[in-house]
Amino acid sequence: MPLSHLSRRLLHSIRLLRKYPSTYYSRYERVWSTHFIRLQKILYLYKKVIPSPPILPASLSTCRQAGFNFLLKFLKTISNALHGLLLLNKKDFQDSSIRAKLDDRDNNFKTDISSFIDSALSRTQRRITLDRIFIDHPTQPKLLTDPHDIDDAVINHFQNSVPIKSSPPNNISALPDRWFSAYHPMDDVDSSIYNSLMDPPTLEEWLSTVSSMPNDKASGSSMITYEMLKHLDPNTSALVLILVQFCFRIADIPDLCHQAMVFPIPKPYEWKCQLKNTIPITLLEVIRKSLVKLFYNRLASILASNEVLKGENFAGFPDGS
Numbered sequence: 001m002p003l004s005h006l007s008r009r010l011l012h013s014i015r016l017l018r019k020y021p022s023t024y025y026s027r028y029e030r031v032w033s034t035h036f037i038r039l040q041k042i043l044y045l046y047k048k049v050i051p052s053p054p055i056l057p058a059s060l061s062t063c064r065q066a067g068f069n070f071l072l073k074f075l076k077t078i079s080n081a082l083h084g085l086l087l088l089n090k091k092d093f094q095d096s097s098i099r100a101k102l103d104d105r106d107n108n109f110k111t112d113i114s115s116f117i118d119s120a121l122s123r124t125q126r127r128i129t130l131d132r133i134f135i136d137h138p139t140q141p142k143l144l145t146d147p148h149d150i151d152d153a154v155i156n157h158f159q160n161s162v163p164i165k166s167s168p169p170n171n172i173s174a175l176p177d178r179w180f181s182a183y184h185p186m187d188d189v190d191s192s193i194y195n196s197l198m199d200p201p202t203l204e205e206w207l208s209t210v211s212s213m214p215n216d217k218a219s220g221s222s223m224i225t226y227e228m229l230k231h232l233d234p235n236t237s238a239l240v241l242i243l244v245q246f247c248f249r250i251a252d253i254p255d256l257c258h259q260a261m262v263f264p265i266p267k268p269y270e271w272k273c274q275l276k277n278t279i280p281i282t283l284l285e286v287i288r289k290s291l292v293k294l295f296y297n298r299l300a301s302i303l304a305s306n307e308v309l310k311g312e313n314f315a316g317f318p319d320g321s
Contacts, residue, residue, distance in 0.1 A: 010035060010075050029059060042078070050081050126266045130154065134273040143273070157275040158262055186308075193306050197298055200245035207237065209294040213286070220285035221261050229286060244291055257288040 039056055057071060101119075108116035118124075133144045133153050144150050169175055172183050185191065201209075213226045232240065247253050264278035271277040303309055 015072065032059070039078070042082075046082070046085070050078065126268075128264065128266050128271050128278065130264070132273050133275060136274055136276075154264070154275065158264075158280050161276075161280075189306070189308055193302055193308075197295075197302065198248050198251060200248045201241070201294055203238065203241050205294065206241050206244060206290075209297065210290050213290055213293065217286075218283050220283050220288075221259060222285055224286055226286050226290075229290065240287065243287070244294075247291060253288060253291070257285050260284050 036056060043050060043056075056074070105116055105119045108119065130150055131145070133150050135142050135144065135153070144153055172180065175183060210226070210229045213229070215227055217226055219225045229240070243254075261283040263281045263283065264275060265281055267277050267279055269277070
């Protein structure tokens with residue numbers, strides 16, 4: 001029990017005794033004997049806060065003659081002193097906490113700018129736990145708690161949350177007139193400029209692409225990260241290159257690379273155990289993303305050096321805006 005709370009309870013009990021003296025009986029003496037010992041310890045512990053305390057009565061019976069006035073005055077002194085000490089300690093704790101947070105934010109400004117921005121904007125990381133899902137059906141709402149039912153509901157939701165209304169065309173000629181001209185090869189561009197686009201990359205080109213990929217990014221289902229690719233020994237890097245070169249030769253990637261991990265994250269409000277209140281984040285394999293990056297670098301270089309894109313179509317390419 002907090003000390004300030006103890007002193008307030010004692011004050012309340014003594015006031016009742018003074019108001020109703022007929023309620024006094026021997027049990028109060030036994031209770032007081034326990035509190036008497038504890039109060040003596042408090043006075044010793046906080047002798048700097050209460051430097052000259054009066055002597056406590058060992059028995060309540062000695063205070064009955066004076067209507068407990070002396071004891072009440074003494075307990076008020078203890079209660080006020082302890083309450084004041086509590087407020088001071090709270091203030092010191094708040095000040096030290098504020099100073100520590102400010103120091104952390106200053107340090108983050110130099111070493112971790114992302115954390116600094118989150119702190120300055122009072123942004124917090126929000127997450128959900130998929131241990132239950134509420135199906136908000138108009139006539140048969142239900143709460144799923146079985147792991148298998150939850151897995152089925154998640155798969156069904158993300159497979160059908162964005163329905164595909166039609167199948168994509170097999171070739172350009174099947175496109176509507178509106179899009180045919182946009183995707184049709186341009187007459188003023190020599191198709192031979194793309195001849196080297198699908199050439200198998202060299203080890204130097206592959207390692208350069210991998211080294212340009214960012215760190216601290218989530219991995220795919222294989223749990224392979226960019227950092228792992230960057231620190232592979234030469235023999236293992238050569239083996240990975242064989243796979244990448246094969247993908248360029250056949251213009252395709254292995255079936256396993258088509259698989260991805262989907263994580264639902266909450267929208268900027270309470271998700272209420274409903275999947276419609278989440279946003280799916282897809283995590284792809286880093287080898288696949290590195291391969292696509294290498295392909296993009298080649299394509300961007302070809303488009304930029306041969307001035308294929310005109311006008312405002314340079315956004316996202318080297319020297320573009």
